[in-house]
Amino acid sequence: MVYFILKRMVQSVFVMLAVAFLAFSLFRFVGDPITQMTGVETSVEDQERLREELGLNDPFVYQFARFTGDMLKGDFGFSYRTRQPVADMIADRIPATLELGVVALIISLLVGVPAGVYTALKPRGVLTQTILMTTLVGVSIPTFVIGIMLIFIFGVQLGWLPTFGRGGTVQIGGWESSLFTIDGWRALLLPAITLGVYQLTLTMRLVRAEMMEVMRSDYIRFAMARGVPMGRLHYKHALANTLVPVITIIGLQFGGVIAFSIVTESVFQWPGMGLLFLESIRFVDIPVMGVYLVVIAFFFVLVNLVVDLLYVAIDPRLRIRDVQ
Amino acid sequence: MLLIKDLTVKFPSRFGDFSAIEDVDMTIKPGEIHGLVGESGAGKSTVGAAVIGLLQSPGYVANGTLTLGDTDLRKLTPTQAHEIRGNRISMIFQDPQTSLNPLMTIEDQLIETIQSHSDVSESAARKRAVDLLEEIGIKNAAQRIKAYPHQFSGGMRQRAVIALAVSTDPELIIADEPTTALDVAVQSQVLELIQRLAKERQIAFMLITHDIGVIAQVADRVSVMRKGRVIETGVTAQVLGKPQHLYTQALMDAVPPLDRKMGRFRVPDADDTAPTLGDIAENWLLEGQQHDLTGMSLQNLTVQFAAPRASLFRKPPPYVALDKVTLNIKPGSIMGLVGESGSGKSTLAKAITGLVTPSSGTMMLGDTALPFGKSRSRHHPSRQLIQMVFQDPYSSLNSRHRIGDILTEPLWFYGFVKDAEEREKLAASMLALVGMQPDAVTKYPHQFSGGQRQRIAVARALLARPRFLICDEPTSALDVSIQAEILNLLKDLQTKFGLTILFISHNLAVVRQMADDTAVLRNGKIEEVGETHAVYTSPQADYTKSLLDLTPVMPTSWQT
Numbered sequence: 001m002v003y004f005i006l007k008r009m010v011q012s013v014f015v016m017l018a019v020a021f022l023a024f025s026l027f028r029f030v031g032d033p034i035t036q037m038t039g040v041e042t043s044v045e046d047q048e049r050l051r052e053e054l055g056l057n058d059p060f061v062y063q064f065a066r067f068t069g070d071m072l073k074g075d076f077g078f079s080y081r082t083r084q085p086v087a088d089m090i091a092d093r094i095p096a097t098l099e100l101g102v103v104a105l106i107i108s109l110l111v112g113v114p115a116g117v118y119t120a121l122k123p124r125g126v127l128t129q130t131i132l133m134t135t136l137v138g139v140s141i142p143t144f145v146i147g148i149m150l151i152f153i154f155g156v157q158l159g160w161l162p163t164f165g166r167g168g169t170v171q172i173g174g175w176e177s178s179l180f181t182i183d184g185w186r187a188l189l190l191p192a193i194t195l196g197v198y199q200l201t202l203t204m205r206l207v208r209a210e211m212m213e214v215m216r217s218d219y220i221r222f223a224m225a226r227g228v229p230m231g232r233l234h235y236k237h238a239l240a241n242t243l244v245p246v247i248t249i250i251g252l253q254f255g256g257v258i259a260f261s262i263v264t265e266s267v268f269q270w271p272g273m274g275l276l277f278l279e280s281i282r283f284v285d286i287p288v289m290g291v292y293l294v295v296i297a298f299f300f301v302l303v304n305l306v307v308d309l310l311y312v313a314i315d316p317r318l319r320i321r322d323v324q
Numbered sequence: 325m326l327l328i329k330d331l332t333v334k335f336p337s338r339f340g341d342f343s344a345i346e347d348v349d350m351t352i353k354p355g356e357i358h359g360l361v362g363e364s365g366a367g368k369s370t371v372g373a374a375v376i377g378l379l380q381s382p383g384y385v386a387n388g389t390l391t392l393g394d395t396d397l398r399k400l401t402p403t404q405a406h407e408i409r410g411n412r413i414s415m416i417f418q419d420p421q422t423s424l425n426p427l428m429t430i431e432d433q434l435i436e437t438i439q440s441h442s443d444v445s446e447s448a449a450r451k452r453a454v455d456l457l458e459e460i461g462i463k464n465a466a467q468r469i470k471a472y473p474h475q476f477s478g479g480m481r482q483r484a485v486i487a488l489a490v491s492t493d494p495e496l497i498i499a500d501e502p503t504t505a506l507d508v509a510v511q512s513q514v515l516e517l518i519q520r521l522a523k524e525r526q527i528a529f530m531l532i533t534h535d536i537g538v539i540a541q542v543a544d545r546v547s548v549m550r551k552g553r554v555i556e557t558g559v560t561a562q563v564l565g566k567p568q569h570l571y572t573q574a575l576m577d578a579v580p581p582l583d584r585k586m587g588r589f590r591v592p593d594a595d596d597t598a599p600t601l602g603d604i605a606e607n608w609l610l611e612g613q614q615h616d617l618t619g620m621s622l623q624n625l626t627v628q629f630a631a632p633r634a635s636l637f638r639k640p641p642p643y644v645a646l647d648k649v650t651l652n653i654k655p656g657s658i659m660g661l662v663g664e665s666g667s668g669k670s671t672l673a674k675a676i677t678g679l680v681t682p683s684s685g686t687m688m689l690g691d692t693a694l695p696f697g698k699s700r701s702r703h704h705p706s707r708q709l710i711q712m713v714f715q716d717p718y719s720s721l722n723s724r725h726r727i728g729d730i731l732t733e734p735l736w737f738y739g740f741v742k743d744a745e746e747r748e749k750l751a752a753s754m755l756a757l758v759g760m761q762p763d764a765v766t767k768y769p770h771q772f773s774g775g776q777r778q779r780i781a782v783a784r785a786l787l788a789r790p791r792f793l794i795c796d797e798p799t800s801a802l803d804v805s806i807q808a809e810i811l812n813l814l815k816d817l818q819t820k821f822g823l824t825i826l827f828i829s830h831n832l833a834v835v836r837q838m839a840d841d842t843a844v845l846r847n848g849k850i851e852e853v854g855e856t857h858a859v860y861t862s863p864q865a866d867y868t869k870s871l872l873d874l875t876p877v878m879p880t881s882w883q884t
Contacts, residue, residue, distance in 0.1 A: 218418075219422060225409055225410065227441060228436060320472060
């Protein structure tokens with residue numbers, strides 16, 4: 001058990017190193033950092049001096065080691081565009097993206113799981129067919145079109161919800177949250193739905209497929225033959241057994257939601273990391289792009305580690321090995 | 325008392341309704357074990373499913389009466405039917421590995437079932453559950469009840485399954501192949517338990533099985549089913565001892581006896597499919613016999629597998645699958661290898677074919693030493709000379725290849741026949757030789773039954789011109805009449821072409837019919853090896869004796 005966790009952590013370290021290497025290569029080799037930092041009026045001697053001071057003449061391995069070391073200390077360098085520390089810029093933006101991602105995830109689970117169970121248990125119902133068709137349409141339309149449609153209907157035509165920004169936010173420590181005001185929630189709703197639709201469909205279809213599979217299994221038929229009440233049979237027996245594959249996909253998807261919220265954030269002008277990334281691309285702000293890459297990779301690794309731990313929590317076969 | 329009369333179950337399909345069972349009559353009294361025997365597809369399980377109301381959709385009861393005591397089972401609403409399930413009728417499934425929810429402890433599953441049907445507190449339910457497990461023969465039940473299913477062995481799990489079925493005091497239990505997935509020792513314990521429960525608790529059992537030996541041992545009455553109809557029913561000794569119906573007689577003939585060797589099985593309607601068609605293949609195989617009869621000898625063969633790691637710093641001791649196995653298979657003979665599941669039978673086959681790497685020992689095919697596992701090159705001659713017939717004909721043939729492609733593969737692969745047309749001709753002829761229509765070459769595996777597929781598997785093995793054939797449980801997935809046909813076929817081919825065969829099976833009666841010598845394997849060690857007749861009539865090892873004792877057999881007087 002401990003061995004299993006340690007093994008996964010060591011693997012994670014290697015993944016992070018690989019991503020750090022990518023980020024470093026981006027920083028070091030996409031354009032000359034010195035030219036990016038200085039203007040045309042800086043003399044060649046000054047440029048050389050700066051190059052020497054920043055250690056850009058050192059061997060490649062040294063530079064990479066120093067880059068990784070700085071990262072570990074929390075020193076992410078400075079943005080070319082705003083001259084601010086990148087760490088601060090990202091830290092400012094993380095809460096917005098995380099809140100958006102988590103709310104989108106919760107919406108997709110709250111709707112997706114029950115819908116999946118229902119469509120699995122009544123595979124021939126009219127409602128089932130309706131749900132399946134609607135969600136199919138939902139995934140076929142690109143995210144930004146859904147976003148724009150939602151803005152048009154609820155923001156412009158009906159005027160119920162704001163169409164951009166985070167609305168009222170509250171500062172808690174260093175965390176700027178929109179979860180504590182009604183205004184904040186109103187602003188959060190549309191982007192969260194937009195972001196959650198795709199995951200909702202995926203969750204629902206996966207739960208449905210797994211559930212139908214499990215309902216055919218011997219232990220469900222046996223539970224049926226013993227007259228276990230239907231509610232318990234569906235939720236305690238069947239749904240629990242679908243969880244392992246379902247959380248795998250949800251985990252992977254959540255990483256994806258955080259990483260690829262770029263489109264949704266730009267449609268709703270949501271001040272999160274994705275928007276920051278887009279701005280950075282426009283200004284070739286390579287340090288910010290590199291760090292963004294590392295932060296996103298870190299989320300992926302973290303979520304997958306949590307998923308692995310959840311497996312162990314759910315499935316006793318992974319937890320308890322000894323045979324009586 | 326269960327009363328079934330004129331029961332007909334239909335499955336609607338695109339081509340009209342298909343009757344799975346027709347006009348089935350049956351009465352089961354309290355405390356009676358009623359055997360239901362027949363081959364696969366005979367509709368045995370459908371009868372059980374109809375009684376408990378769990379017919380696979382879209383099947384439905386089209387006609388007949390189904391009553392349990394005073395209750396008309398056909399008149400129940402779905403809710404009422406669900407209340408009766410467990411409470412008055414319960415069921416035991418075939419495979420204890422899959423019939424318990426892996427995520428819940430045995431305790432939770434028992435308490436849940438008890439509380440579903442009677443209004444008792446959790447502690448009272450727990451007490452009843454523990455008592456029940458004790459009664460069913462699980463020692464130290466108070467502690468073991470906290471275990472998850474995967475922590476129990478196969479036999480213990482089947483006991484837990486039976487405990488679950490009995491926990492609500494049902495009047496009737498439908499046991500669908502309850503011992504098929506179990507080893508003989510465990511099987512005899514489970515059968516004993518069923519007999520005891522029937523007697524002490526007056527539970528009526530419907531015992532569905534294809535194993536006539538099991539029926540002979542425990543059933544009070546028996547119904548023989550074929551193609552959805554009950555063709556003979558009555559007291560077990562009567563039906564099996566003096567079968568009236570031709571089919572029952574044929575079925576009894578196909579059962580291999582444990583206590584003697586027969587020359588051939590009597591197969592009711594064996595048709596000799598144009599024997600001349602097979603001549604091409606026969607001549608081809610005979611002309612290819614440049615090698616003499618080839619034996620196999622194993623010396624101190626040991627296979628170890630890495631055990632799952634429990635601690636960070638200590639490497640666990642490896643799991644020994646085969647422990648210094650020494651076995652000498654005489655050229656041109658059939659060596660039977662018997663043992664319970666997990667004894668290392670299949671590992672031995674894999675070691676010989678180079679699929680697992682032994683850690684020490686030697687393997688000699690004729691007088692060449694076989695390299696181990698991956699160090700055996702792709703072009704090593706033994707890869708052609710040793711061929712294998714697998715247990716499950718449903719998964720051992722590639723379902724997307726034509727039979728012709730499957731059969732001609734060894735011909736071009738080993739470079740035997742260069743001309744494509746000739747290869748097809750040879751493949752077709754080989755099909756005739758194994759008793760199939762030669763036009764099968766254009767079809768796909770799913771178009772054939774299990775027995776036909778196993779014939780194709782044998783044909784494929786033969787087309788590699790092997791000298792040494794490994795048959796790993798070649799008939800355990802087949803019905804007994806089909807089994808008899810395949811065993812006859814293997815015997816004929818073995819005599820004709822002088823093959824040396826390693827015949828692996830857990831079925832002692834089958835091995836007795838097939839093998840010249842028999843080896844008994846247990847926990848990776850050879851317990852006993854010798855001439856088959858000697859091993860069966862005067863076994864030396866205690867283990868062999870107990871295996872022979874526990875195998876369910878029919879009384880000799882019933883056998884024809």
